[in-house]
Amino acid sequence: MQAFRTLTAIAVPLLRDNIDTDAIIPSREIKRVGKVGLAQGLFAGWRYLGAEREPNPDFILNDAAYADAGILLGGSNFGCGSSREHAVWALAEYGFRAILAPSFAPIFFDNCLNNGLLAARLPAESVQMIAALIAAPKTTLPAHAPAPLTLDLERCEVTGAGFGPLAFSIEPHARARLLDGLDAIDFTLRSADAIEEFRAADRTRRPWAYLEDPA
């Protein structure tokens, strides 16, 4: 897993609350067994018009000013609904490396963590304030590109043009894993002995929980 320390990128606001994973990647866009080829389906229901998939000019990701966005500003309970990790794979493949929102749905949060995507909490007022500051005029002129934000995971701070550092929050375990980029399974397998020991004792305590006795 790729480690995450700092990121400077353009942020795109999508501030509605309860953005669900069906919206992030509709099930119909999951066409193969695998984790790739999903960016085309990102926000497909909002991003395209009709069967010809014409870009919807009213959807912000189709605004050229945000073409290189790497940070998503979201509303509360971001990523609710289906557990599909495809939502995170699609966001990452599209180019997002971080999401700032007042709250995240729990499964979505862990899916981000497992893919090196920073999902950090920031109060709604701060998210809205940043969104207002970076709002780009609707134009394709590069000169009007919104100013980038910088996220620093060591310091848990976000900075940008027009505002000083604001603290975001993320649980210590998640922060440490992102900073390390450590593979979670490898890390847990270091405790293989403790796990075996636990199970041996547990089998005596709760034999009914086990479906097959050891050979």
Next chain:
Amino acid sequence: MDEQRREERPAGDRRPQHSATILDKIWREHLIAAGGDRGLLAIDRVFLHERTGAIALEGLRERGRRVFAASQVFCTIDHIVDTRSGRGDSTLVPNGRDFIVHTRAAARHAGIRLFDVTDPDQGIVHVISPELGLALPGLTIVCPDSHTCTQGGVGAFAWGIGSTEAEHALATGTLRLTKPRSLRVTFDGRLTPGVGSKDLSLLLISRHGAGGGNGMAIEFAGSAVRALGVEERLTLCNMAAEFSAVTALIAPDDTTFAYLSGRRYAPREARWDLALTHWRSLSSDPSAVFDAEIRLDVNDLAPMITWGTSPQHAVQITDAIPGESAAGTSREAYRRAVAYMGVTPGVPLTSLAIDAAFIGSCTNGRIADLRSAARVLEGRRVARGVRAICVPGSSTLKRQAEAEGLDRIFKDAGFEWRESGCSLCFYAGGEDLGLGKRVVSSTNRNFEGRQGPGTRTHIASPATVAASAVNGHIADVRRFEPFRPCEY
């Protein structure tokens, strides 16, 4: 019905907890190592399905890792399998066959039990798990599926995860988890005939929002919950996913034990006795302190139904489409929802004509749900122009329903009677219900496009779906015999 309370323990409240909640007890029992804000927990059961499971198994294989305890891992084919009769691996979902074939190969390679397409035990994961006695009180159960919390209805600690977390659970028999904050939701009172656990869950979500349980473990309690059968409890816990909770559970009691006794994978004889002693200890101690409490009086609760595109957009069936200020949602969300759903504020829900009715899913596709719908449908016909579909949640309960003659009632009424699976609960590029079509559905999500591009979904109980199918517009099931009480 209007009485409600939400109390939060102030942050930093470090009062000692001398007594434990059910979750405290299960947590303690499964904790291999504490450390920082996440504990390493032993996992008793891992379930997989073809939409998200093959990826987890293949990921494991690619890295040369093995399944840690194959006898505790189960897989089913439910999500995109065809539900029309005579089915095989072919499905209308683009490349759907690949998902089934990959899953079958991966399950074989991993040496885990697969409930395949034609297996008599095949069904929706959260339906077959309790049905087969795989879900038991006090177990930790995970599945890469958000509705895994359903299985808390038997008193298990069950929660949905992503595919990478599933890989972790498969490879190590453990997961690293933040202990969820605890929320007790108490439903007091006696439900009116025709009102059930789906209505309870929609009431809760409408009052406290789709994010109201974010990150929490819910314990459902109260006289209305105690009176529910296990299948209705599964429905209640299922909908905790739409409340953004990590999980939900209900203390196991004699109703639970009677339900589980004799099930295929449930313990037997001496092991059953041992288990029962343990399970009887799985209730929250009387003085247990929860991080938050919600109490709702449900004596006069009417059937609930959604009007918008979030499960929190729910009202009583006797209500009208709310105006912007009463909708409890942001202006943007409200306007989008009203436009998408094609509804006008002030118009009564019961005046909306419908195009389709769907009964099924892990939320409401069990035998109790089918019986409740059949009580409405018996001797009646679906209104002209309404497409009505019933998809039993498992192959076993489909056979059971047929033995009871329920299939005849559904078919005589004009319902399609399908093979088991998730079916039209969500649109995956195959079957859909049509652009702009209005559907009353016993499923769990009314998101934009959930049942097909532009399809307008109203979530309700199976009884409400059946009543609406008969009337041709959204209907109050309490006005139907045999639900209509004398004094109504």
